[in-house]
Amino acid sequence: MRYSAWSAFDFLPIGVCLATGAGTIRYGNPALEDLLGNHAAGLAGRTLRDLGLEGNVDARTEDRRAASLRAARTADGARRWVAVAESAWTGGLADDEVLRLLTVTDAGGVRAEAPPFVNGPAWRSGEASVVAAMMAATPVPLFVKDAVGRYIAVNDAFERFTGIDRDEMMTRDSFAVAGPGDAEQHCGQDQMVMDRAVTGWQAGGGTEGVHYEAAVRTAEGAPRMVCLTKAAFLDAAGNPAGIVGAIHELADIRPQEERLEAILEQSPIGVSVSRREDGRIIFVNSRFSDLIGLPRERLVGSCARDYYLDSHQRQRVVERLRDGGGVTNMEVQFKRADGSPFWALFTVNQAVIQGVPVNLAWIYDYTERRGMEEALRDMASRDPLTGIFNRRSFMDMARAQLARAHRFHEPLSVFVLDVDHFKRINDTFGHASGDDALRMVAAGCQAILREYDILGRLGGEEFVVVLPGATADESRVVAERVRRHLARMQIETADGSFRLTASIGIAGLEGATDTLERAIHRADLALYRAKHMGRNRVAVYEPGL
Secondary structure: OOOHHHHHHHHOOOEEEEEOOOOEEEEEOHHHHHHOOOOOOOOOOOEOOOOOOOOOOOOOOOOOOOEEEEEEEOOOOOEEEEEEEEEEEOOOOOOOOOEEEEEEEEOOOOOOOOOOOEEOOOOOHHHHHHHHOOOOOOOOOEEEEEOOOOEEEEOHHHHHHHOOOHHHHOOOOHHHOOOHHHHHHHHHHHHHHHHHHHHHHHOOOOOOOEEEEEEEEOOOOOEEEEEEEEEEEEOOOOOEEEEEEEEEOOOOOHHHHHHHHHHHHOOOOEEEEEEOOOOEEEEEOHHHHHHHOOOHHHHOOOEHHHHEOOHHHHHHHHHHHHOOOOEEEEEEEEEOOOOOEEEEEEEEEEEEEOOEEEEEEEEEEOHHHHHHHHHHHHHHHEOOOOOOEOHHHHHHHHHHHHHHHHHHOOOEEEEEEEEOOHHHHHHHHOHHHHHHHHHHHHHHHHHHOOOOOEEEEEEOOEEEEEEEOOOHHHHHHHHHHHHHHHHHOOEEEOOEEEOOOEEEEEEEOOOOOOOHHHHHHHHHHHHHHHHHOOOOOEEEOOOOO
């Protein structure tokens, strides 16, 4: 229990040691052992002078935060320049023993004064132990939060990294340095490390820190994936008093990451990278930002699922990825920031970047091309004169309805419509007026028919309609309404106006083996009967016609 508070230093990426007033080392953290070459016997019991870390600073004086450059001795006998800062530390020990706390960082051969460590306005004298852990000698961004997650101290390196003035930083929380999604992750890690600290204290052991990767907004304004190390410190009663933490970049893979980002940035296709674990976006290129209509800092940290227009399409993507596969050129509809939809060819592959499983997605704006393809398909399926389905498209759609009627044992009927004396209209008013008449017949039929009825032009002045779910008798009512509507229309021409009439023949579906062609043939026979009976009338097929 006596040394439980020291374990908070185990997780710092900078060297830390505690020594007696005479310079005998009581504790050295793993980072210091690594820096000095991992002395086989450990550091405890050795002296600061033996390791070249002793200086002229008296820990009993008021000036205990000064850093100085020293030539440390490594395990192999070599010299290594390090920057050392020292302060007094009680560590919450019951006997109020005052130790010397030193932070040691690699000076890299550069003899430069480290910036002074600055305390936050909320800092209290009882937390001097944590102040000592954040000495100005380290170039690593360090910070301290209180028990509710507010920053109460940061060093100069933290200020330079985030671009936020330290005074402005005080009493703010993780949302000041990260997007909403990443800030929530930071807060969750804070709570985890404090819970672990309480558990460790109650068990008589030390506190257990956390290491994790997440995005932090840098001084350039762009989020950057970094590694964070956090450990909790406790008050004398064993309650969490706050968090001490460090930010360090993934230096070993950063050059590769920068090359990857440069390549993705040049892509004319929208690119996004999202964590597989929670779907949070951690990178987008400029093209993706343009497509969605939001700046990068708004997109990073948001959820990829927020930009799907159709939840069913998203589910298809998720299922393919869940099965360990990928998605290639799937047509998916996304939405922009203003809510407007756009079609995209969507490709997603699973990858691991910076040790994080991610989904790497390419989004190609397909809206214009899809519109052209739909227009071409529509042109290919439509009668160029009237705009209704041509014979080929009508037959395809009608066969699908016939198959459905057979499958569900539902009625279906067909009627064939022919304009009466159409040759006379062409001869009297001209072919242009005849074309106008056919267009008006098509529009007149559409005005009466149901939305799911299928209207097509078989050729010339002959039209055909399929009425799903309707018997021949029920279709007769609809056909009569169409006939009367057409008879009331007046068609204007340069030589005057005229009216037209139409004859209609109806046939219903007969049995489970009936075909569309046979049904249309029976409707044609009924149509001939209507013509024979004087035109401008409706006739239903009867056996024997």
